[in-house]
Amino acid sequence: MTAMKETVATLAQELRVALGEEPADLYITNLKIIDVFTETIYSGNMVIKNGRIAAINPSWEVKADHVFDAEGRYAVPGFMDAHIHIEPTLLTPQALASVIVPWGTTVLFVDAMEIANVAGIKGLEALISHSDELPYRIYLEIPSRVPTAPGLETTGGVLGVEEVKELLKSNQAASLGELDPSKILGVREEYLAKVISAREQGKVANGHAIGLNWDQLNVYAAAGLSDDHESVTYEELVERLRLGIKALIREGSTERNVEALVRGAVEHHLPTENLLFCTDDKHVTDIAVEGHISYNIQKSIDLGLDPIKAIKMATINTSKHFRLDHLFGAITPGRYADFVLLDNLKTIKPVYVFKEGQLVAQEGKLTTEVKPEKFPEFLMETVHLSFNFKPADFAVKARGKSAKVNVINLYPDQIINNKTEEWLNIDSEQVQVDTEHDILKLAVVERYGKNGQVGVGYVRGFKLKSGALASSVSHDHHNIVIVGTNDQDMYLAAQEIARHQGGFAAVQDGKILGVLPLPIGGLMSPLPAEKVMEQLTSLNQVAKSMGCELPAPFMTLSFISLPTVPELGLTDHGLIDVLKHCQIKTVIETGS
């Protein structure tokens, strides 16, 4: 499965096969080949050597070590996800293979900003260190904002201009990862330096233009941000294209944009060459049921888009955007033999998936063994709580009888929140929670052994009646975030996570009710996909038994503290006013 490094010797060998002078590794016969360049389909046979296509339909008699009869199936290039975060799947790249590859995905463009926030360059490198042994390819969108909120949060890793420049040099670096537009609209020079560094190395800079108006998009384009995956309406899509910004049409678990955008494109006969597909964030359970990028294609075809154009969006359009189209994205000589065999172009359900000329999946199952990765020790030990950490760190001290506090209020199914001010009782000079009105404590505990800071605020929406839930996944700093009804259980939950070096935990009355260990950077499990899904389902049940009605309480918990999503965030520094980009106090005033 190891990716061949192109050398003069291997290339010469491929040419000799292409000339018919030497036998091929594999000869695939009886194909209907999708030609993404002329947008036609033709009957063909494929000659493969060293994992690359050496010839198609040669006139001479082919000799090959292996022959595979495709029985008239359609051959399409392997699918690509132009923008995905891996760590939120809770799976390692190895475990993820069994979920995505059977759906025909052969390339992921990964913004691994989570692991970078935890462990910097070394973390990124460790994540992909054996990716050439995977049955799919990983290219990195080098994280552009680690930390996301400098000065307002403690992270394990920091990627400054020099680190980003260095990372971009790698052959596996496809681009500069999605830049928060506020950095551009605020003309923050260190981020401009990162964009320039990518351009100088011939790589693109990704953006995410969430909610930007035309004037703001002008600035975004002027800065050299070349794509966006946040279009929700067709009008937004056209505005972006018009300004030279490619559009990644996203179909994730919550953000589902294919319907509106592709419908508009079909209705308006929009040229599709600057459209790509991505998932951004999609739950493994959703992928298992619906498909991965195959689902974006399927839905587009169902909406009336020409199947070849839909396939192009998932293949050659994407590899062209990242300037990797000489390697993959089409079924032609010189490119890797990464392709999918389909029974027809109406149902995008791969029968066979090949990567570099090797069968990697068949009828929904991997056909190749993917060895679990052994990650280096530093990445397995990223949770370092202070020796002085104690339940009293969660105390919110105030004098008087009651205190007016800032409260983070959840919106259902969204990562934004709104801020309210509420009165809470004070007892023994400590502000209390109010389970009756669902005002619980939210805390963030610094977990990198740097300063032991604990930020404490209040949150409404979890509806716990007792106990605490905790997570070492908390965007983007990934300290330990805990929601709870009492300091003791919150403390115990944090300690339980520390004991496992990361994970999700549920604690009630001093007892551990459940835990999902995520020891890899405190973000990912070493277990296979189905095991992790089982653990998560059972942990969600536990949270429900504690009174929490959220469909995915730990995902909600992981996003609620974000210091960059309005209105409030919470970090180890304390409560953050997102719009003002500054720290504010939890307790506003006290009453007697």
Place this chain on the structure above:
Amino acid sequence: MTAMKETVATLAQELRVALGEEPADLYITNLKIIDVFTETIYSGNMVIKNGRIAAINPSWEVKADHVFDAEGRYAVPGFMDAHIHIEPTLLTPQALASVIVPWGTTVLFVDAMEIANVAGIKGLEALISHSDELPYRIYLEIPSRVPTAPGLETTGGVLGVEEVKELLKSNQAASLGELDPSKILGVREEYLAKVISAREQGKVANGHAIGLNWDQLNVYAAAGLSDDHESVTYEELVERLRLGIKALIREGSTERNVEALVRGAVEHHLPTENLLFCTDDKHVTDIAVEGHISYNIQKSIDLGLDPIKAIKMATINTSKHFRLDHLFGAITPGRYADFVLLDNLKTIKPVYVFKEGQLVAQEGKLTTEVKPEKFPEFLMETVHLSFNFKPADFAVKARGKSAKVNVINLYPDQIINNKTEEWLNIDSEQVQVDTEHDILKLAVVERYGKNGQVGVGYVRGFKLKSGALASSVSHDHHNIVIVGTNDQDMYLAAQEIARHQGGFAAVQDGKILGVLPLPIGGLMSPLPAEKVMEQLTSLNQVAKSMGCELPAPFMTLSFISLPTVPELGLTDHGLIDVLKHCQIKTVIETGS
């Protein structure tokens, strides 16, 4: 006119203009903007700072140092020639500006293999050393075969694998220049190393797939050659696209392929995103009359191609192919303000041409002064004949009364030739010419001061009755090539060229009848375009007066000795059998 280097400071300045916080350099109002992404036209205004577009149609009130009213004209991106050789125009890049820029050309992709054969890396660097002061951009296709026929010719410069690798690193290097397919079909490893070197640096490798069949095209594509400009029929075009090879549709002086190819594309509704335009070789006189890339567009529109699609072929398709689309090829923020204003989309005759936000041409004339380049001394002194060089070097010695010799026979209007065997008289142990049957001497005199070799053969087709014609332009080695009726005049012609350090010369009976000095590398004139054209016209008249009926005798002379075009070539080593790639004797046998 100097190209801005992108820095954090300049980019920040552009963003502040895009935000409306600082005044722009230029504000262009009242445009109809061609949007190459949605393939639509919309009304707009353009805000320019530092030569780049900062914003389009901002909602705020624009403040700018200058305002230009486009009076409702169409704004299209500046045109690009995806493959051109500059030196055969006989003009410097500076002199060429007045010919091409008024036709809307703002970018040339230049394979400068001629100057590289004369002076290697230093020659290439000198050619483009002040190109950032030009009113158009030059990107280099780094010559992949210098010399073209290693071991069979002496050249001034050599570009081995290391030199090519080094040159490819430059920001001004767009690609590896067109590889002769024989090098690929012969699996010559040094050339594969050059291709890999380009790919490793994220650059494409150009090819020229002249006359290749499907099997050969497979090998060509497998080697990673990404484009071709030799399609003559629509069927050839489709074969290339199908194998992932982009097609440059050429309209030069002799090779005129737009009609057949674009007609086919229109008839078959071929997607055009992988089609580009080039001229390859086009005489300056033809450009002056017809246009440059503007003519490819014009002809395509006349053939029924959608004007926006035709414009895309000359703009964004080309910059995407060379992975420079973040810099130019569309009218969007962040890209250079290189554009052309047209009265309508039926007649591609630019009214105004802008490069980096500066008006560079208007109504067919440059509006900017282009200073003639002062090239370094080494490039002005490239003709070094041996001290021992003498008329007797042209003698073809043989004993007996007659000799059977190999003769190169010209085909009209083609660079290929055919080989015949002819009997010539011997006098004083020297084989004679036969002006009655138009069998003249052809000689190549090594001119780099390396070995003083003189290769002598025979040629039919020039029809000189007396005298000699000589040229220091002789593809691809560019030694002095001479056709003549007698050794004395041939010698004198070579000396006249040496006296001018390069050029074309006509000599008769010991008298210089005319000369066109080409002292820059022995290839180019320092004079302006119109002067050079005058000199050439007058010299062609002289040749005519000497009996030569060829329309462009010096161009024919410059190609006739090519050791890579069948059937015969002639170099300083001697006569070359092109198909066998070896030297052969001029005299086959003698008769008594």
